[in-house]
Amino acid sequence: MxxxxxxxxxxxxxxxxxxxxxxxxxxxxxxxxxxxxxxxxxxxxxxxxxxxxxxxxxxxxxxxxxxxxxxxxxxxDPKGFVAPAPNDHAQGSCIEDDDLSAAGLTPAQLSEMIGGSGREEMRAWLEQLPAAQRAIFIQRAVLGRDNATTAASVTGSGGGSWTAQQVSDTYRQALCSLANSLVHAAVKVSA
Structure with missing residues (x-):
């Protein structure tokens, strides 16, 4: 029905x-x-x-x-979506897994950061990310898309052909940045 x-x-x-x-x-x-x-x-x-x-x-x-x-x-930002060289990003990530929990967040906590009390800080953090990293983070973390679907979307933006692995590596970099941002915010609050 x-x-x-x-x-x-x-x-x-x-x-x-x-x-x-x-x-x-x-x-x-x-x-x-x-x-x-x-x-x-x-x-x-x-x-x-x-x-x-x-x-x-x-x-x-x-x-x-x-x-x-x-x-x-x-x-x-025409150059902002150029696909990175293979394994270009993997070396610089502090997070091994490309899952939101690897940054110490649950989906509920992310939702609160996006629409609740942490909204301004989250937007400020997103604005400092490179365009492709921001787009990949939003598609993976907020929309819940997988690497392959996100790669197709980013590829369609005109930056060359992205692979699922390149998306995974870029997403892990964004997660690392978010984790660092959260740690620094916690240090400021406790100080």
Whole structure:
């Protein structure tokens, strides 16, 4: 049985999806005004059956938004998405595993950092990352994508062909940076 929503309660779900997509775009771009415009473009650029399953519709818009954001990021920093040489990043990472828990975080803690009390610090940390590292971190940690799917997305941004291993290495570097940032923040709080 397909759960269609033609009753009107889908409006609240669509609004929730729009907020989620706005947060995604703002995290990637770092600029709220641009995020709003890209979310509007993503909704306008996808034909959605108003009676379709909400998850399907949200997924279509999310993919369109991600493509637009990645294209914008690549246009602003054309060299920012150039794929690193194989094993270029693996040597410099302080984290062995490419899992969020390797940085000492649970998904719930990350969610709180993104949408809760740690939001400003998280955004400041994201803004200091190179474009590809930021895009990879958001896709892996926030969207829960695997290395291969993320590699395809980053490759589509025009920076050459990324492999799943290059994404893994870059993600581990971002996790290492986040872990260091959290340690330094804890030292400041306890001092």
């Amino acid at each position: 397909i759960d269609n929503d033609c009753s009107g309660s889908g409006l609240a779900k669509a609004q929730d999806a729009a907020v989620e997509l706005y947060q995604l775009a703002a995290l990637l771009l770092g600029r709220q005004a641009d995020a709003v415009a890209l979310v509007e473009e993503a909704f306008a650029g996808v034909e959605i059956d108003p009676c379709a399953q909400q998850e399907v519709a949200a997924g279509l818009v999310r993919e369109r938004l991600l493509e637009s954001v990645m294209a914008r990021m690549a246009a602003e």
